[in-house]
Amino acid sequence: MTEIDEITCLTKQLSVEEQLRLEQQNSRLVTHFKASLLEKDARKYWDLFYKRNETRFFKDRHWTTREFTELVEKKSTEKRTLLEIGCGVGNFIFPLIEEGLDFFIIACDLSSKAIEIVQKSKLYDDKHMRAFQVDITTEEILSQVEINSVDVATLIFVLSAVHPDKFISTLKTINKLLKPGGIVLFRDYGLYDMAQLRFKAGHKISENFYMRQDGTRSYYFSVEFLSNIFKEAGFEIAENTYIHRRTINKKENIDVPRVFIQAKVVKPK
Known part of the structure; x- marks a missing residue:
């Protein structure tokens, strides 16, 4: 199996068939009532997700220090603070611990079930990390994490699960937590990713925002839109x-195109 990455600022060019798929999604949207329930019950759906899948769904993210060299570039002798927002069951933080990176880690997630799984891990050590449940779309976290105290914050496939109306307020809260000069490392689903194109009618909530079968939701970002909300x-x-990633397996005749978006943004000094 081969993975081929192309890094570009260009949006994926859609085929005629893909354009038709997107048009068909508009034929039947999620009702306003249903969309409101999905927002109200977001925590419940993620709790059910982790109760059902536990640690089996997401692979450990061993690629992060390759993509985000800021994790290993230490510029002082002081221990740095890393805030992982939407930590899930630890697929990002535990590989960092295994690599011996010198951070105090603060990990949070909307799902209390995910936090419970993190805290039961053999790698969890409350001398070097702290994990708790919180809704990052509110300002609850300001009572848990000191303002201007975080060196690195991560948003790895997290913001896409937040309602678009709450993007900017959520990012402003994260901004408050970062030290001046602190950085956010971001990766998420890109516009016209394969998963977006596969949604059938009845799953679209609003522009680039969709409901999955299990009640969780996903937004698909363009570089222009992402730049605008971070700047705001x-x-x-x-x-x-x-x-743009293609996973190719010639033996099994598999060619899977994915589109992700990756960003590094800084709180001004």
């Missing part, structure tokens, strides 16, 4: 690109 939240853009 007070960040400077250091990097913002699409990653």
Whole structure:
């Protein structure tokens, strides 16, 4: 199996068939009533997701230090603070611990079930990390994490699960937590990713925002839109690109195109 990455700021060009799929999605949208329930019950759906899948769904993210060299570039002798927002069951933080990176880790997630799984891990050590449940779309976290105290914050496939109306307020809260000069490392679903194109009619909530079968939701970002919301939240853009990935297995005749978006944004000093 081969993975081929292309890094670009260009949006994926849609075929005629793909354009028709997107048009068909508009033939029947999620009702306003249903969309309101999905927002109200977001925590419940993620709790059910982790209760059902536990640690089996997501693979550990061993690629992060390759993509985000800021994790290993230590510029002082002081221990840095890493805030992982939407930590899930630890697929991002535990590989960092295994690699011996010197952070105090603060991990939070909307799902209390996910936090319970994190805290039961053999790698969890409350001398070096702290995990708790919180809704990042509110300002609850300001009572848990000191303002201007975080060196690195991560949003890895997290913001897409938030309602678009709450993007900017959520990013402004994260901005408050970062030290001046602190950085956000971001990766999420890009516009016209395969998963977006596969949604049938009845799953679209609003522009680029969809409901999955299990009640969780996903937004698909363009680089332009992502740049705008980060800037409005007070960040400077250091990097913002699409990653077009193709997973190819010639023996099984598999060619899977994915579109992700990756960014690094900084709180001004």
